[in-house]
Amino acid sequence: MRSRVALVTGAAGGIGAAMVRELSGRGWRTAGLDLRPAADADHSVSLDVADQAQVCATVRRIEREMGPVEAALCAAGHYAIVPVSDIGWADWRRMLRVHLGGTVNVCKAVTPGMVERGRGAVVAITSDLAVGGGYAEAHYAAAKGAMIGLVRSLAVELAPSGVRVNGVAPGPTDTPLLPPDSPWRRPSYLQTLPTGRLTSAEEVALTAAYLVEDGTYCIGEILSPNAGAVI
Structure with missing residues (x-):
């Protein structure tokens, strides 16, 4: 019997690469999509x-x-801290076309086959900034918020066909996406977290894998591994 196939976007690093490793360890065959080669x-x-x-x-x-493709996990994206007055239209478009547009494109490609087979799982990696907002992060938070609306709408539409759509909204995560001088890495912020540390990419990957394999009752859910930042 061939192993199940999972498609992962943003698979070259950070959360995407962690999801590839987690699913590979569970016996999945993985296809990684990214601008850069996905080594894992x-x-x-x-x-x-x-x-x-x-x-x-x-x-x-x-x-x-x-x-x-029996599971699609969408983690492709980018991040920037920019005051709203300095965000140009090109910045808005790029943020939306990669985060929201990229997720839409993957869903358009994989869900018809899933519906035909009567099974499948889609997991979109959004952010807790989509719910709480963030200083100088308006275009990122808006794009991630749009992804939550997409997840919940597709979940309602596709659930009768046996296809599950859910999301993971991490808090600040220890990946190269957060530069060394990020305010989320400052000791003054970390001291406010019950765990005293950032979420790890591996913890986000575990959450996504749960939604793919075990959370068969989860429809339109947004799980948030965030090191206790939002309780």
Whole structure:
């Protein structure tokens, strides 16, 4: 029997790479999509997730070569701290097209097959900033908030077909996405957390894997591993 196939975007580093490793350790075959090569994935494809035609063509090729995609995990994205007065229209568009657009493109590519087979799981990596907001993070928080709306709408639409759609909204996570001078790394912030540390990429990956494998009753849920930042 062939192992199940999971598609992971943003798979070259951070949370995406951690999800690839976690699922691989559970026996999944992984296809990693990223601008950069995804070294930990069984199959790596370099592409821009905001390019719908390229994503759809890639998913068709992956399914021919590896088998049906039974889980899709969307972690591709970028982050920036910019005061709202300094955010240009190009910045708004890029943030939305990668985070929201990339997730939409993956869902458009994988969910028809999942619906036809009567099973499948989609997990979108959003952020707790989507709920609480953040200083000088308006375009990032807005894009992540749009992803939550997408997750909950698709969950309602696809649940009768046996396809589960959920999200993970981490708090500040210890990945290269947070630069060394990030305010989220300051001791003054870390001291406010019950755990005294940032969330790890591995903890986010465990949460995503739970939604894929064990949380079969979860429909439209947004789980938030955040080191106690939001309780």
